[in-house]
Amino acid sequence: MQKKHGTPPLLSAFCFITVFGGAPGRTRTVRPEKTSVLGLNNVDFGDTINIGYNVTLQSSPFKKFFGRAMFSCRKHSAAEGAAVTTKEFAKLCGVEKRTLFFYDEIDLLKPARILPNGYREYDFSQLPRMESIRLLQSAGLNLREIKSMLLCESGHNIDIVNDCRQRVMQQMADMQAGLCYIERRVALRKSYLEHAPGEIFTENAPALPISAINADNVGSNHSLGISYFSLGHYLGVEEDAEALHPRRFFKHCRSETANAFLPAGQYACMFLHEADNEQIFYIAPWVKRFVELAEAKGLSVERTVYVEDLPAWLIDEPRSMILRFAARIAS
Helix, strand or coil, rough: CCCCCCHHHHHHCCCCEEEEEECCCCCECCCCCCCCCCCCCCCCCCCCCCCCEEEEECCCHHHHHHHHCCCCCCCCCHCCCCCEHHHHHHHCCCCCCCHHHHHHCCCCCCCCCCCCCCEEEEEEHHHHHHHHHHHHHHHCCCCHHHHHHHHCCCCHHHHHHHHHHHHHHHHHHHHHHHHHHHHHHHHHHHHHHCCCCCCCCEECCCCCEEEEEHHHHHCCCCCCCCHHHHCCCCCCCEEECCCCEEEEEEECCCHHHHHHHCCCCEEEEEEECCCCCCCCCCCHHHHHHHHHHHHHHHEEEEEEEEEEECHHHHHHCCCEEEEEEEEECCC
């Protein structure tokens, strides 16, 4: 005789539970009626599981674990929740045992009970709290803030959440900026490997979004040209080839955060590779030299030169310095 229940999508494809109990020779196959995101907590087996049943799982990647952990003949009723050891609960939550010990110590997540032998037990009803802790951690809250929120100590949980939201948004923006930097440097590396240093070559480029600041806004000493320490990822320099003076510093970014664009068109380009360079490098003389070499090759270029660095460690030469010079070919 079989008793059928609704099957949660997360579990229906690969497991079912066979319960042996009741009258001799009778076997009932049931399916869990309730599940959470993890597919485990808030489990309700109705009247199909009672103390003394021997439960096994058939044909499931979870057979070994669940057969031992979830239904290991713990002497607690279904209403109390299935009890597991610290090791089993930690494995289920994807954390180390010492994490649970620490959460217990700071009163963030206490065991459901402590047995006479000193061992801790956890219930599946505690999974939502662990889910909340890990979610809030991933959103940038520290454990003190999480504890205060879950215990409703401050009375201003929405303010904590809003502050967290702002921090996460800033972290996402910083990561996007870092990703744009990496993607651009990978593209420069590909181009560098295709051309010899000092070679004048041409490339077609679309309009590229950038975040730019005027050189006059970053101090009066422009001789260094490129300074990560003062400008962060602003490592691109837009140089006036006639005045030999930087106009703007720029970095590549997403369109939604751009305040300018590098113009589309065909560009004359050149890589400069200075090996074992340990001195301050002045780009102005090389901007002038680049324009002369491009024109000597019959290319009429505009007098705005874009200079970008290629980190030498990307080509496994950490003591070198590599710069890319580019100027749009005049139409």
